[in-house]
Amino acid sequence: MNPGLLFDAVLVTVLLWVAWAALASRDLFRGIVLFIAFGLVLSMGWVRLGAPDVALAEAAIGAGIAGALLLATWARLPGKTEERPGDDLEGQERDHEQR
Amino acid sequence: MSTWLAALPWMVLAIAIPLLGALAAFVQPRRAQVIGLSFSFLTAGAAVGVVLDFITLGPQQHAVGGWGAPLGIDLVADGLSILMLGMSAVVGVAVSIYARAYFVPYPDKAPRFWPLWLFLWAALNALFQSADVFNLYVTLELMGLSAVALVALTGSGPALWGAMRYLLVSLLGSLAYLVGVALLYHAYGTVDLTLLAERADGGLQLAVPLGAMIAGLLLKTGLFPFHVWLPPAHGSARAPVSALLSGLVVKASFYLVLRLWFTFVPEGEGLPLLLGCLGAAAIFWGSIQALRQKRLKLLVAYSTVAQLGYLFIAFPLAGLEPQMAWSGSIYLALSHAFAKGAMFLAAGAIMTQGGHDEIDELDLVVDRMPLTLAAFALAGISLAGLPPSGGFVGKWLLLESAMAQGKGIWAAIIIVGGLLTATYVFRVLGFAFTRSEHHHERHEVPAAMEWTALLLALGAVLLGFVAPWALPLLDGVLP
Amino acid sequence: MNLLLLGIAAFLLLNLAAGLWRVMRGPTAADRMLAAQLFGTTAVAVLLLLAEGMAQPALRDVALVFGLLAAVAAVAFVQRVWSRGGGHDGH
Amino acid sequence: MSSASRPPGEPGLLLRAVLALLLLAAAAGVALALVAGQVAPGLSGAVAAALPDSGASNPVTAVLLNFRGYDTLLEMAVLTAAVVGVWSLGPAPRIRETEPSPVLLGMNSVLIPLAPLICAYLLWAGSSRPGGAFQAGAVLAAAGVLFIISGRRPAVHLPAAPMSWGIVAGLGVFLAVALAVMPGGRELLEYPRGLAGALILLVETAATVSIALILAGLFIGGRPEDEP
Numbered sequence: 001m002n003p004g005l006l007f008d009a010v011l012v013t014v015l016l017w018v019a020w021a022a023l024a025s026r027d028l029f030r031g032i033v034l035f036i037a038f039g040l041v042l043s044m045g046w047v048r049l050g051a052p053d054v055a056l057a058e059a060a061i062g063a064g065i066a067g068a069l070l071l072a073t074w075a076r077l078p079g080k081t082e083e084r085p086g087d088d089l090e091g092q093e094r095d096h097e098q099r
Numbered sequence: 100m101s102t103w104l105a106a107l108p109w110m111v112l113a114i115a116i117p118l119l120g121a122l123a124a125f126v127q128p129r130r131a132q133v134i135g136l137s138f139s140f141l142t143a144g145a146a147v148g149v150v151l152d153f154i155t156l157g158p159q160q161h162a163v164g165g166w167g168a169p170l171g172i173d174l175v176a177d178g179l180s181i182l183m184l185g186m187s188a189v190v191g192v193a194v195s196i197y198a199r200a201y202f203v204p205y206p207d208k209a210p211r212f213w214p215l216w217l218f219l220w221a222a223l224n225a226l227f228q229s230a231d232v233f234n235l236y237v238t239l240e241l242m243g244l245s246a247v248a249l250v251a252l253t254g255s256g257p258a259l260w261g262a263m264r265y266l267l268v269s270l271l272g273s274l275a276y277l278v279g280v281a282l283l284y285h286a287y288g289t290v291d292l293t294l295l296a297e298r299a300d301g302g303l304q305l306a307v308p309l310g311a312m313i314a315g316l317l318l319k320t321g322l323f324p325f326h327v328w329l330p331p332a333h334g335s336a337r338a339p340v341s342a343l344l345s346g347l348v349v350k351a352s353f354y355l356v357l358r359l360w361f362t363f364v365p366e367g368e369g370l371p372l373l374l375g376c377l378g379a380a381a382i383f384w385g386s387i388q389a390l391r392q393k394r395l396k397l398l399v400a401y402s403t404v405a406q407l408g409y410l411f412i413a414f415p416l417a418g419l420e421p422q423m424a425w426s427g428s429i430y431l432a433l434s435h436a437f438a439k440g441a442m443f444l445a446a447g448a449i450m451t452q453g454g455h456d457e458i459d460e461l462d463l464v465v466d467r468m469p470l471t472l473a474a475f476a477l478a479g480i481s482l483a484g485l486p487p488s489g490g491f492v493g494k495w496l497l498l499e500s501a502m503a504q505g506k507g508i509w510a511a512i513i514i515v516g517g518l519l520t521a522t523y524v525f526r527v528l529g530f531a532f533t534r535s536e537h538h539h540e541r542h543e544v545p546a547a548m549e550w551t552a553l554l555l556a557l558g559a560v561l562l563g564f565v566a567p568w569a570l571p572l573l574d575g576v577l578p
Numbered sequence: 579m580n581l582l583l584l585g586i587a588a589f590l591l592l593n594l595a596a597g598l599w600r601v602m603r604g605p606t607a608a609d610r611m612l613a614a615q616l617f618g619t620t621a622v623a624v625l626l627l628l629a630e631g632m633a634q635p636a637l638r639d640v641a642l643v644f645g646l647l648a649a650v651a652a653v654a655f656v657q658r659v660w661s662r663g664g665g666h667d668g669h
Numbered sequence: 670m671s672s673a674s675r676p677p678g679e680p681g682l683l684l685r686a687v688l689a690l691l692l693l694a695a696a697a698g699v700a701l702a703l704v705a706g707q708v709a710p711g712l713s714g715a716v717a718a719a720l721p722d723s724g725a726s727n728p729v730t731a732v733l734l735n736f737r738g739y740d741t742l743l744e745m746a747v748l749t750a751a752v753v754g755v756w757s758l759g760p761a762p763r764i765r766e767t768e769p770s771p772v773l774l775g776m777n778s779v780l781i782p783l784a785p786l787i788c789a790y791l792l793w794a795g796s797s798r799p800g801g802a803f804q805a806g807a808v809l810a811a812a813g814v815l816f817i818i819s820g821r822r823p824a825v826h827l828p829a830a831p832m833s834w835g836i837v838a839g840l841g842v843f844l845a846v847a848l849a850v851m852p853g854g855r856e857l858l859e860y861p862r863g864l865a866g867a868l869i870l871l872v873e874t875a876a877t878v879s880i881a882l883i884l885a886g887l888f889i890g891g892r893p894e895d896e897p
Contacts, residue, residue, distance in 0.1 A: 003584035003631075010591045017595075021602065029659075033601050033610040036651055040621045041594070043640065047628055052636045052799040053729045056791070059643045060804050063618065064811025065884050067651030068818065072888070075658040076762070111848075111857045118746055118844055122837040125753055126830075128897050163739040165859035170715045172739050210897055211757035218750045225743060237743045244747055248754030282702050288709030298709075307702035311695070636799040639791065643804070646787060647811045649780055653773060657818045661767040 008048055015041045032074055036067040109148030110161050110174050113184065113224040117142045121217035128210030132199055135213030139195035142220055146188035149228075153181045158575075160230075168231070168291035175230040178572040179361075179429065183227040183354055186433050190346045190440045191220055193555045197444050198339040200545035201451070208337070211252055219245040219343065226351050232280045232312075233290040235355060239276065243269035243319070246348050249340040250332050261331035268318055268328040272352075275315030282308035296362045309363055316359075319352040322374075322411060323381030326404045330388075333400040338447020341396060345403040346440035350432050353410055357429070360414075364578050368418075375415035379512045381408025386519035390526065395446045395456035398523060399439070406435050406482060409516065412497055412509060417578075420500045425577045426570050427496030430562070433569075434489025437559035438481040444552035445475040452544045458527055462535035470549040472531055477556035479524030481563075484517045489562025583631035587624045594620045611655045618648035724865025726797045733801065734869045738858045742847060745840040745876060752836055752886045761891030766820030777819055784812030792877050796866065802839075802873040806880025813885035829896035832882060839879025843872050 018041055022034035039062025046055035120138025124131040152159055153176055161174040176184070198216070202209035222242035229235045247269060251262035284290050286304040299305050321329035329349075333341050385405025392398040413428035448471045449464055450456045465472045481488035484495075494513055501509040562569070597620070600613040622641045629637035716728050716736065723731035733741050769777075788809040795801030846868050847858040855861070860868050 003581045003588070007584050007588040007591065010588050010595075014591060014595050014598075018598065021598070029607055030601065030604070030610055033614045034598075036614045037594075037598065037601065037617050040617050040644075043644075044591075044621065044624060044628070047625065047632075047634075047637055047640065052634060052640060053727075053801065053804075055637070055640050056643060056799050056804045057807065059640050060647065060807030060811065061884075063644055064647035064650050064807055065814060065888065068654035068811075068814050069888055071651065071654040072658045072818070076764075108851065108857070111851070115844060115848055115857075118840065121746075121753075122749070122841050122844075125749075126833045126837055128829075128833075161856060163857045163859075164735060164737075165856045166719070166736055169712055170719060170736050172737060207897060208757075211753065214753045215750065215757065218746060218753070221746065222743075233737075234740055234743070237740050237747070241743055241747045241750060244754065245750045248750065248757055251754065252757050254759070278699060282699065284709075284711065285703065286706060286709055288711050302706065303702055304706040307698045310698070639794065639799060642787065643791075643808060646780065646783060647808065649776060650811050650815050653776075653815055654818050656773070657767055657769070657820065658764075 004048075011041065011045060011048060015045055028077075029074060032067075032070045035070065036062070039063065039066060104148075105152075107148065108161065109145050109152055110159055110176055110228055113142065113145040113149055113228070114221055116145050117217040117221035117224065121214040121221065124210070124213040124217060131210040131213045132202065135209075135217065136195055136199050138217055139192060139220075142217070142224070143188040143192045146184045146224065149176050150181045150185050152176070153178070153572075169289040169294055172234050173230045173291060173293070174228045176228050177576050178574065179354070179357070179576045180227045182429065182433060182569065182572060183350070184224060186350070186436045187220065187223050187227070187347055189558060190342070190436050190555065193551045193558075194339045194342050194346075194440065194444070197342075197447075197548050197551040200547040201337070201339055201447065203545070208252055208254075212249070212337075212339070215245045215249050215252070216339075216343065219249065219348070223347055223351055227354065230292045231290055232283060232292060232295070236273065236277055236280055239273055239319070239352070239355075242348060242351060243273060246344060249343070250336045252340065253335055253337055255335065257331065258335040261328075261335045264328045265332040268325075272315040272318035275318070276312045279308035279310075279312035279315070282311070292358070292362050299363055301366065305363060306365075309359065309365060312359060313356055316352045316356045317377075320349050320356065321404060321407060323377050323384055323404065323408060326381065326385070326407075329404055330397055330400040333403060333443075334394070334397040338396075338443055338450065341400070341447070342440040342443035345400065345443060346436040349403070349407060350436055353407070353432060357425070361576065361578050371414035371417065374411045375509070378408040378411030378414075379509075381405060381411070382512060382516040383519070386516060386523065389523045390519070393458060395449065395458050395461075395527065396443070398458065398527065399442050399446055402442075402482065402520070402523065403435075403439055405516065405520065406431075406439070409494070409497070409513070410435075412513065413500075416497065416500045416504065416506065416509060419504050422577050423496050423500040423503070426573055427493045427500060429493075429573065430489060430496065430566065430570065431493030434481050434493055434559050434562045437555055437562060438478040438488075438490060441474050441478040441552050441556035441559060442482075444548070444555065445471045445478070448544050448548045448552060451548065452542055453539050454542065455539065459530050460535045460537060460539065461527070461530040461533075462537075462539060463533065464531045467541070468544065468549060470553050471544075472528070474549070474552035474556040475531075476524070476528060477553070477560055479521070479528070481556070481559035483521040483524060484513075485521075487563040488560045489566070490559065492563050492566040580631050583627045587627040587631065590620050590624050590627070594624075607655075607659060611652065615648065615652055618644055622648075722862065722865070724860060724867075724869050725795075727795060727799065727801075729799065730795050730801055730869070734872060735858075735860065735865065738843075738847070742840070742843050742858070745843055745879070748880065748883050749836060749840050752883050755887055755890060756892035756896065759891050760894050760896075761889045766818065769820045773819055777815060781812050781816060784808055784815075788812075788877065788881075792873060795873060796870065802876035803880055805873075806877040807884060809877065809881035810884035810888075813881060814888050817885070817888065829893040832886070832893060833896075835878055835882045836886065837879070839876035839883075842875035846872055 018034055018038045022031050022038055025031035025034060039058060043055045043058040046058055116138060124134045127134055159176040162171055164171045202212055219242060222238050226238035229238060247262050247266040250265055251259055283295060287295055287298040289295060318325045333344050382405050385401050389398045389401035392401060409431050410428050413424040416424035446456060452468060481490035484490045498510050498513050594617050597613045597616050601610045604610055622644050625637050625641035629635055716732060720728060720731055723735040725731040788805045791800040791805040850859055850861060851857060
């Protein structure tokens with residue numbers, strides 16, 4: 001099997017899955033982390049499409065600015081100071097539903 | 100005109116001058132008002148230069164970078180472009196003079212308004228002159244972003260909410276347009292409109308990108324049922340900004356719909372009929388909502404929804420008499436820019452004077468601001484399509500085109516829509532002539548704010564008289 | 579040569595996918611963030627392999643930028659998110 | 670999940686279904702348009718043919734700064750307008766940064782000086798290989814962000830004037846060059862032969878500074894405090 005094709009198949013699968021997971025995430029913080037991961041994978045996608053210039057721009061923006069911007073924004077959202085960061089929000093949701 | 104003036108590259112200057120003005124106003128925030136107003140006059144002068152070049156020399160072309168299509172980008176000024184450029188110049192100058200007086204009490208807003216407005220103007224002038232679908236995307240982005248920022252300038256909660264919604268809609272529309280551009284390049288290997296017109300061969304390869312682009316542009320134009328973002332954005336912005344948004348910005352995306360339509364001339368009856376039906380729905384829905392509003396600016400904003408509907412009535416009528424229907428639609432767009440600009444400026448003056456814009460509390464405003472009320476009434480005449488206004492010419496052309504083809508239903512829609520328009524305009528005028536039970540504090544309104552609105556409204560009426568000279572400019576543009 | 583490099587790159591990519599499980603599962607924000615940082619390292623390795631495998635030396639620049647800037651998100655997390663929400667000492 | 674328990678502002682099931690169907694239809698349309706008919710040869714041939722006259726040997730740079738430089742000029746206007754818009758929202762929020770740990774300071778003293786170096790490298794590389802003003806500016810901006818969030822900064826208290834001049838430099842220089850080449854019967858942005866390479870580098874250098882300041886300015890999220 002063509003190794004390039006194998007790599008691309010894995011890449012596309014991961015890319016689509018990360019995109020979906022980031023969009024569908026109910027936990028905003030998890031969505032942000034997934035978005036950062038999405039930028040990484042997308043950059044490799046640009047490489048495989050033969051667009052190293054775009055990959056470079058995606059690397060610089062995705063790794064450098066976008067992640068920091070989203071995290072800083074998340075930290076400023078109201079109602080965040082009461083919660084410990086990274087508390088198991090899924091667990092909380094479960095509790096909430098049980099109540 | 101001396102020769103060196105005539106030799107200046109007006110097409111380029113009409114884009115470069117507002118950009119330079121935006122930069123100057125941004126780095127000199129304390130002098131933003133003076134800089135902004137001066138560059139507004141210069142920009143309008145450059146636009147007049149393009150118009151004069153067109154009248155004396157015919158359609159103009161400028162190959163940026165000297166490469167020419169398909170490698171480079173071409174600028175083109177034809178009859179449709181210069182009508183739009185002229186419209187932006189007149190409305191732009193009036194709004195600029197108005198804004199200089201309007202922003203005196205808001206020293207923190209003025210340094211923000213001028214750079215954004217000049218960026219917006221540059222984007223409009225660039226959009227009207229571009230012959231390259233990708234470059235048009237870039238101009239759409241610049242226009243959308245500065246328009247959103249202008250709405251957010253108000254700073255209040257509802258305005259920020261409206262701006263956010265506007266931003267998302269604007270981005271979605273741009274994205275759909277961009278998908279279309281990518282597909283066109285994929286299929287035909289160029290993004291130049293002239294070359295695309297030669298190479299486009301119909302079929303799915305053309306239909307899908309064209310559909311995506313037009314759908315995106317309709318979203319940005321605010322055609323029913325894509326209008327939901329429009330009243331909050333236009334209604335909560337500062338008065339000069341509302342005038343620019345309703346007068347010019349929605350016309351730019353409509354212009355682009357027309358440009359694409361004239362370039363590719365889609366076949367079939369279905370899409371034109373759909374657009375016409377959406378237009379008719381917009382006329383009724385917008386007018387009824389306008390009648391129900393309590394706040395003056397929201398009434399005017401819903402009136403924009405309704406009047407935009409008229410522009411799309413031309414699509415189902417263009418089958419047999421394309422010249423007449425398209426001329427009517429374009430002329431309506433022009434006169435709506437003047438009239439709606441004047442109406443928002445008048446509403447802003449009334450709001451400045453009374454500190455509110457509740458319609459049933461207008462409280463004999465006619466005694467205190469006769470000029471402003473005259474502006475509102477004259478603008479209303481043009482909107483309702485009463486002779487001899489520009490709105491009358493536009494609606495008459497549409498009506499005649501409908502009657503000539505025996506499509507009486509469209510004629511009926513046009514007439515009923517006009518009656519509804521007259522109703523909500525007279526509702527405002529009625530309250531302006533009656534005393535209110537409550538007492539309101541009164542503020543001084545600068546004279547410049549009153550007479551700019553009046554002159555713009557007079558312009559909307561006078562457009563009716565210049566139609567015999569303006570309409571032939573469209574020869575060669577219409578399909 | 580080519581086959582081997584791209585094969586290894588695909589394997590690393592699968593590793594990255596496995597790391598996504600940690601992002602999804604958590605349980606703390608730091609777990610998610612650390613997993614994302616690990617992706618950055620993996621991405622550098624993948625890009626260097628691709629640079630050889632695809633004979634595109636320019637991809638090393640991309641890897642370089644990733645390596646340099648991976649720290650930014652981590653610092654933003656530590657300074658703005660973790661230290662503020664009472665991650666260490668609570669309230 | 671029943672509709673009663675969904676958070677306010679979230680679309681209902683029907684709306685979601687309609688949106689999903691519309692998106693599926695759009696995706697199917699795009700896929701059909703991609704599959705149907707021929708693929709036209711793009712412009713890469715024309716770009717390659719004109720490359721020797723463009724002043725850059727990297728085709729991407731030649732397209733961005735020469736053949737379609739006008740697009741890039743307007744994109745610089747978009748970026749500048751974005752900052753103007755953010756500044757119009759209000760002064761930058763005051764955020765008391767946490768005292769940085771010694772580890773962070775040690776790391777910064779290595780990373781932050783490296784960034785301008787890489788920035789200069791990417792800018793220079795852009796004329797012949799992947800790189801260029803946007804990438805270089807973004808790297809520099811990232812270093813600025815690192816500096817800001819490390820708590821050892823008065824970045825928000827940076828005087829407005831140098832910042833705003835730096836922000837407009839990119840578009841200003843680009844516009845000045847585009848107009849300055851016109852006398853003598855040339856078109857907008859038509860670089861004189863022989864000068865193209867130097868002018869492109871000049872435009873890119875100014876653009877790098879601006880892009881870095883613009884991106885960092887967007888991160889700061891408001892105007893400097895001494896700005897009226």
